[in-house]
Amino acid sequence: MHIKNKINNPLVKTMSEPDVLKTLQDASLDVLTCMQCGTCSGSCPSGRYTSLNTRRIIRKARKNSDMLHDDDLWMCATCYNCQERCPRGIKIVDAILMIRTIAVHEGIMLPAHRKISELVLKHGHAVPINDATKEKRKDLGLEELPETVHKYPEALADVKKLLESCGFDKLVVKKQE
Amino acid sequence: MKKLSLFLGCIIPNRYPGIEKATYLCLEKLGIDCSDLPGASCCPAPGVFRSFDKSTWLALASRNIVLSEELERDVLTICNGCYGSLIDANNELKENAALKKSTNTHLEKIGKKYNGSADVRHIVELLYDEFGPEKIKEMVTTPLNLRVALHYGCHLVKPSKERQLGSVERPMFFDELVESTGAESVDYPDKMACCGAGGGVRSALLEKSLEMANHKFSRIQDAGVDCIVNACPFCHLQLDGGQAEVKEKFGLEYNIPVLHYTQLLGLAFGFSPEELGIDLNVIKNDEFLAKLKELAEN
Numbered sequence: 001m002h003i004k005n006k007i008n009n010p011l012v013k014t015m016s017e018p019d020v021l022k023t024l025q026d027a028s029l030d031v032l033t034c035m036q037c038g039t040c041s042g043s044c045p046s047g048r049y050t051s052l053n054t055r056r057i058i059r060k061a062r063k064n065s066d067m068l069h070d071d072d073l074w075m076c077a078t079c080y081n082c083q084e085r086c087p088r089g090i091k092i093v094d095a096i097l098m099i100r101t102i103a104v105h106e107g108i109m110l111p112a113h114r115k116i117s118e119l120v121l122k123h124g125h126a127v128p129i130n131d132a133t134k135e136k137r138k139d140l141g142l143e144e145l146p147e148t149v150h151k152y153p154e155a156l157a158d159v160k161k162l163l164e165s166c167g168f169d170k171l172v173v174k175k176q177e
Numbered sequence: 178m179k180k181l182s183l184f185l186g187c188i189i190p191n192r193y194p195g196i197e198k199a200t201y202l203c204l205e206k207l208g209i210d211c212s213d214l215p216g217a218s219c220c221p222a223p224g225v226f227r228s229f230d231k232s233t234w235l236a237l238a239s240r241n242i243v244l245s246e247e248l249e250r251d252v253l254t255i256c257n258g259c260y261g262s263l264i265d266a267n268n269e270l271k272e273n274a275a276l277k278k279s280t281n282t283h284l285e286k287i288g289k290k291y292n293g294s295a296d297v298r299h300i301v302e303l304l305y306d307e308f309g310p311e312k313i314k315e316m317v318t319t320p321l322n323l324r325v326a327l328h329y330g331c332h333l334v335k336p337s338k339e340r341q342l343g344s345v346e347r348p349m350f351f352d353e354l355v356e357s358t359g360a361e362s363v364d365y366p367d368k369m370a371c372c373g374a375g376g377g378v379r380s381a382l383l384e385k386s387l388e389m390a391n392h393k394f395s396r397i398q399d400a401g402v403d404c405i406v407n408a409c410p411f412c413h414l415q416l417d418g419g420q421a422e423v424k425e426k427f428g429l430e431y432n433i434p435v436l437h438y439t440q441l442l443g444l445a446f447g448f449s450p451e452e453l454g455i456d457l458n459v460i461k462n463d464e465f466l467a468k469l470k471e472l473a474e475n
Contacts, residue, residue: 112381
């Protein structure tokens with residue numbers, strides 16, 4: 001192969017770039033069997049209203065071209081229609097989730113998702129309680145705080161320890177250079 | 178049926194406690210042995226945390242399952258998202274020894290160990306499997322003469338390989354449970370379509386997410402129903418609170434009441450809308466409440 005072609009060949013990745021295709025293949029998410037029929041895009045409820053084109057994401061993954069900065073990645077509502085209907089049996093949603101994982105580990109995360117992650121780090125709940133709900137709970141005859149980490153500080157401490165052990169606290173603050 | 182522990186998740190106790198109350202009332206009425214699950218956290222939410230970092234997702238999910246293992250009880254979920262997250266994590270950990278081992282290294286630090294001795298259930302499949310529509314029908318004291326638009330929610334039935342609950346295109350089991358209350362489950366176009374909230378779309382791209390919800394509202398309105406019924410508080414939040422947001426952002430008003438299945442069942446067991454927290458929804462529909470009152474009096 002001519003050197004120039006080799007450099008331009010997206011299948012040949014440099015050391016610093018994550019090899020998305022290889023990661024997917026290693027996880028048995030065989031996007032190479034995709035025949036680009038478009039059943040996924042035709043089945044996508046998000047694609048009716050957003051720019052999400054599932055077929056294009058899979059095409060990019062097949063070519064191993066950069067998709068980590070593709071906004072479409074975050075428009076999938078994970079309804080699994082595409083995955084259920086794919087005639088090749090490709091686990092499309094699982095593949096999209098895995099590409100998201102690679103993006104997040106590269107420091108690419110939407111601000112809203114960073115915020116939800118911070119809520120879990122702080123409260124152990126992605127949707128923590130608020131004063132209005134405390135009132136509603138009392139009106140219903142329930143205890144003000146539910147039987148969750150909200151009521152048990154030692155349980156919350158355990159959750160925080162686990163998140164730290166997994167390095168999630170560092171992952172959330174990681175930003176792409 | 179094995180004894181259960183109730184996994185509350187985030188949205189039910191922290192936004193829609195009426196569903197929590199309705200669940201307690203229904204479980205008691207059905208004679209199901211279900212305890213609290215003290216100290217549980219976020220499941221964590223499958224569409225976001227699972228896609229951010231798998232080891233974090235498995236560590237938090239397994240901790241919640243371990244809490245139930247320690248009580249020698251199966252986990253009962255009342256949310257499609259919690260169900261999806263916990264059952265998928267449980268299956269992966271049961272099947273993959275390496276994942277189980279690496280997850281246990283994290284759990285060790287808090288003195289816990291995942292064994293794989295508990296199963297994860299969703300209240301809808303549990304009621305269908307353990308009771309069945311006929312038995313529930315026999316227990317109904319206030320038959321509900323209502324037209325219902327049922328919203329299954331994606332993660333109750335999909336991915337089907339993990340759920341094994343039959344057809345994902347035209348499932349019937351939940352419709353049968355709705356009809357066991359005396360209500361009619363009305364067919365409508367795009368009934369199985371997503372509410373638009375999952376995968377972190379609602380949190381990051383609210384307007385796009387609401388366009389998906391609006392599509393459902395328009396189809397449901399055309400079907401002419403008394404209320405929407407779901408089995409997932411995130412769908413519930415999107416379908417109830419979402420109507421107010423659609424009104425504000427797109428100027429479209431629907432005013433369709435939204436009930437979790439435990440609230441519908443609670444009505445059929447003779448509990449009042451106030452006891453079930455139906456009046457605490459964002460959508461306040463007096464006509465619907467008057468109809469419920471009428472049904473209760475007859």
